[in-house]
Every structure is written in C-alpha cells, then in structure tokens.
Amino acid sequence: MTSWLQRLAGRRARRPEFFPRGPLSVEADFAPALARSLARFQLGETGDGSHLLAAAAKLGDADRVELLRRFLDEEHDHARWLGRAVEALGGQRLERHWSASAFRLVRRLGGVETELIVLMAAELLGATYYRALARHVRDPQLRGLLGQIARDEGVHIALHVDWQRRHLHQLGPVRRALFRVGFHAFFRAVCVMVMLDHRAVLRRCGGLRSYWRASGDLLARVTAAQLRPCRLTGRALLRFRHLAVETA
Ligand SMILES: [Fe+2]
Ligand SMILES: [Fe+2]
Numbered sequence: 001m002t003s004w005l006q007r008l009a010g011r012r013a014r015r016p017e018f019f020p021r022g023p024l025s026v027e028a029d030f031a032p033a034l035a036r037s038l039a040r041f042q043l044g045e046t047g048d049g050s051h052l053l054a055a056a057a058k059l060g061d062a063d064r065v066e067l068l069r070r071f072l073d074e075e076h077d078h079a080r081w082l083g084r085a086v087e088a089l090g091g092q093r094l095e096r097h098w099s100a101s102a103f104r105l106v107r108r109l110g111g112v113e114t115e116l117i118v119l120m121a122a123e124l125l126g127a128t129y130y131r132a133l134a135r136h137v138r139d140p141q142l143r144g145l146l147g148q149i150a151r152d153e154g155v156h157i158a159l160h161v162d163w164q165r166r167h168l169h170q171l172g173p174v175r176r177a178l179f180r181v182g183f184h185a186f187f188r189a190v191c192v193m194v195m196l197d198h199r200a201v202l203r204r205c206g207g208l209r210s211y212w213r214a215s216g217d218l219l220a221r222v223t224a225a226q227l228r229p230c231r232l233t234g235r236a237l238l239r240f241r242h243l244a245v246e247t248a
Contacts, residue, residue: 099197128215
C-alpha cells in the first residue's frame with residue numbers, strides 16, 4: 001500500500017495542468033457532439049468520494065483512506081481539465097445526467113468493495129473511451145489531454161486490480177467464479193449503455209464495434225491479472241499504462 005502512496009505522490013509532483021490556449025481545432029460538425037459527450041464524462045469525474053472515503057474509514061485502514069484521497073485528486077484533475085475542454089469546444093458543463101446518477105446509485109448499494117467494483121468498470125470503459133478519442137482527434141492540445149487522462153486511468157486500473165486481487169484470493173473458488181460472472185455481466189451492461197449514450201462520438205473515433213472489442217480486451221487482461229496470486233509488480237503496472245498510452 002505504501003508503494004502505491006509513494007507512486008501517486010510522485011505523480012502529483014510532476015503533473016501537467018491543462019489550459020486550452022486558443023480555440024480547439026475540431027471539425028464544426030463534430031464539436032457539439034464531442035462537447036456533449038465529454039461533458040457527461042466530466043460529470044462522472046466530479047464526485048467528492050465522501051461515501052467511498054467513509055466506507056474505507058470504517059475498515060480502519062488509514063493507508064487505504066489516504067490512497068483513495070490521492071486517487072480522487074487525480075479524478076478531480078480530470079474533471080477540471082475536461083470542463084475547460086468542454087467550454088473551449090463551445091459546450092456547457094452539466095450539473096446532472098442520468099448516467100452519472102445511475103452510477104452513483106449502484107455504487108452506494110453496498111460497501112467499499114462494491115463501490116470499487118463499480119469504479120473498476122467505469123475506469124475500464126473510461127480508459128477505452130479516452131484512448132479511442134485520443135487516437136482520432138486531430139487537435140494536439142485535446143489529443144494531449146485525452147492521452148494524459150487515458151494514461152492516468154491505466155494507473156488507476158492497476159491500483160484497482162491490486163485491491164481486487166487481494167480480495168478475490170480471500171474468496172473460495174465458487175464465490176470467485178460468481179464474482180467474475182457478475183462483474184462481466186455488469187461490465188457489458190454498462191458498456192452497452194456507454195455505447196448508446198456516446199454513439200455519435202464513438203462512430204467518429206473508430207466505431208462502436210472497435211469500442212466493444214477494445215473494452216473486452218482490457219477486461220480480459222484485468223481478469224487475468226486479478227487471478228494472478230503474486231503481487232502486482234512495477235512491470236505489470238507498466239503493462240496497464242502501456243494499454244492506455246498507445247494513443248500516438
Ligand atoms: Fe478519471
Ligand atoms: Fe480513474
């Protein structure tokens with residue numbers, strides 16, 4: 001846990017800030033749909049995490065609480081950067097949207113582990129979305145922003161994998177199999193929701209089929225890493241980062 005704390009603290013110290021310099025060069029027939037889509041993701045990045053932090057505090061694990069705080073700081077960076085991008089594209093930030101409300105509701109149905117499972121699905125689908133966009137938008141500032149967020153989500157995925165891996169190895173084989181089936185079903189249900197909600201943008205950024213396939217690939221790698229009995233090493237972490245980095 002301490003190494004994760006050190007890793008996130010090191011990242012904080014050398015984090016870039018995103019301020020759009022001048023208008024973003026996005027095709028006029030694409031900018032409104034892109035702004036609407038990014039505004040929905042922006043809303044999803046804004047939660048204060050109070051429910052998650054309270055649930056983690058109940059476990060009496062001070063390191064985990066501190067780690068969650070640092071993880072939330074990075075999500076809030078994403079919210080701030082995306083908010084600026086939405087405005088630079090001529091769009092408006094959202095105060096509410098059914099997708100963010102549905103996510104919040106499901107996250108709060110259980111304890112910290114349930115919340116982390118839901119967050120994991122959001123991280124995988126978000127990383128796939130940001131990566132697809134970073135590959136296809138031409139504006140260098142926007143590309144840089146989306147690439148940075150995709151890389152961050154790659155690190156968050158590695159963090160969640162490390163947490164869930166420990167949890168899964170405490171379960172028996174039947175409960176572990178049930179967890180996998182339940183997580184896959186939940187993940188694919190949310191994936192369809194994202195594809196429907198963001199179809200206009202995803203069609204311009206590689207297509208819906210490609211999004212389905214890429215998110216499935218990421219899920220398969222995460223599932224394999226979750227079942228590995230050893231500690232998640234720096235190399236494994238780099239593998240997740242690499243997934244998110246392939247944007248150039
Ligand atoms: Fe994020
Ligand atoms: Fe994240």
